[in-house]
Amino acid sequence: MATPRSLDPGLTERIRAATLALLAERGFRDLRLDDVAARVGTSKQALYRRFSSKSEIVADAVRSLSAPPHANPPRTGSLRRDLVAVLGAAIRNLERTALGPAMRALVAEEHDEVLARALADVEASRRRVLRTVLEAARERREIDAARDIELDVDLLLGAAYARTLVRRIALERGSAERIVDAWLHGAAPVAPQPRA
Numbered sequence: 001m002a003t004p005r006s007l008d009p010g011l012t013e014r015i016r017a018a019t020l021a022l023l024a025e026r027g028f029r030d031l032r033l034d035d036v037a038a039r040v041g042t043s044k045q046a047l048y049r050r051f052s053s054k055s056e057i058v059a060d061a062v063r064s065l066s067a068p069p070h071a072n073p074p075r076t077g078s079l080r081r082d083l084v085a086v087l088g089a090a091i092r093n094l095e096r097t098a099l100g101p102a103m104r105a106l107v108a109e110e111h112d113e114v115l116a117r118a119l120a121d122v123e124a125s126r127r128r129v130l131r132t133v134l135e136a137a138r139e140r141r142e143i144d145a146a147r148d149i150e151l152d153v154d155l156l157l158g159a160a161y162a163r164t165l166v167r168r169i170a171l172e173r174g175s176a177e178r179i180v181d182a183w184l185h186g187a188a189p190v191a192p193q194p195r196a
Contacts, residue, residue, distance in 0.1 A: 012050060014040045017098075019061040024101030028058060028109045059118035062106065065099045066122040073129050079137040080180055086129050087156055088176035094164045095171065104165055127153050156183055 018039040022031045033054055037044045051057040074085045094100040103119065110116045130153045137143050143152075159179045163169045 011040070011042060011046065013064075015042070015047060015050065015057065016061040016064050019057055020065075020098040020102055023058060023061070023105045024098060027105045028112075028115070031058070033057070053114070055112050055114035058106070059114045062099075062102050062115075062118045063121055065093075065097065065102065066125045073132045073136070075136065077140075079133070079140075079142045080184060082133045082137070083130070083156065083180045083183075084176045086133055087160060087180060090126055090157065091160050091164065091171050091176055094160065100164055104168075107165065126157065130156055152183070156180070 015036060018036050019031070022035055022039065031054065033044050033047055036057070037047055040046075047057060051060060074082045076082055076085075094103070099122070103122070106115050106119055110119070131149055134143065134147070134149050134152055138145055138147065138149070156179065159182075160171065160175070163171055163175075
């Protein structure tokens with residue numbers, strides 16, 4: 001089997017795009033390689049020259065989306081601004097690109113090791129950016145040195161993932177700010193209002 005780099009990169013990109021579109025339309029189980037080939041205008045053999053299985057084709061397509069919106073994390077000097085920028089870009093990526101539908105389609109397929117690794121790779125790229133922002137804030141002493149950074153990343157991404165991927169609710173403008181503010185300020189109890 002040839003590597004994708006040794007073959008026509010334009011065709012490989014079209015295969016990725018068709019795979020992601022069909023994955024969003026049909027899910028993984030109903031995605032057929034004959035349909036990918038037909039949509040691209042190529043043969044199924046052209047797919048197998050690049051990849052050994054349907055899982056490998058889908059994994060490659062999903063990994064092509066893994067570059068985070070902020071490959072170099074922002075360094076504004078403000079933890080809040082940095083987190084809002086990174087989380088806002090992650091939310092837009094989930095809602096406006098093929099990444100959200102692809103992740104929804106593949107979450108149920110985690111028993112497939114190839115697909116599970118692809119999802120983990122995409123997730124790792126997003127976590128890395130947030131981790132870098134939080135570690136810089138820790139160095140500036142904006143957050144406690146004893147903070148569990150991995151848990152903080154889970155909390156920040158978790159709200160966005162739960163709404164966009166699980167509940168399938170479109171996040172409104174300002175969602176990144178609200179998520180970040182809730183994380184920054186914690187769940188402080190509301191002071192009781194005096195009775196009139």
